[in-house]
Amino acid sequence: MGVTFGGISTVGISVEYFHDQHSVDLSVGTWSFRDLSAAFTLREYFGASYLHPFVGGGLWVVLARPPSERTGAAVVLQAPVGLDWRVEDRHYIGGVVNVNRALWVRRTDPEDDLPLNRRLVPLPGVYYRWSR
Secondary structure, three states, rough: EEEEOOEEEEEEEEEEEEEEEEEEEEEEOOOOOOOOEEEEEEEEEEOOOOOEEEEEEOOOOOOOOOOOOOOEEEEEEEEEEEEEOOOOOEEEEEEEEEEEEOOOEEEOOOOOOOOOOOEEEEEEEEEEEEEE
């Protein structure tokens, strides 16, 4: 379990299940407490020391409900690339750059019919994780 800052949200929580060098991560957070971000990623960790680089892939879903507008939503393909550092026995600190590409969007303004931007967007983040 951990706390995240940046990446898919300003602040969030994360639960990660490990099996050997693989993991499944579920992160939930918010940018402004008027939205909800959730990401599900599969990760592959490398190395056997206290530093573990990783890469992964998954989906990020964002829901936003601004006052007096319809609910906006987005589905984003996500590829996290990062470094996990075991500071002590069960305590980890890490950094990640989530490389994102939008797949689908429902804008809060129904009149906004701009085409979806398909460029890659890197979003950096840091985290603290405790493992039992």
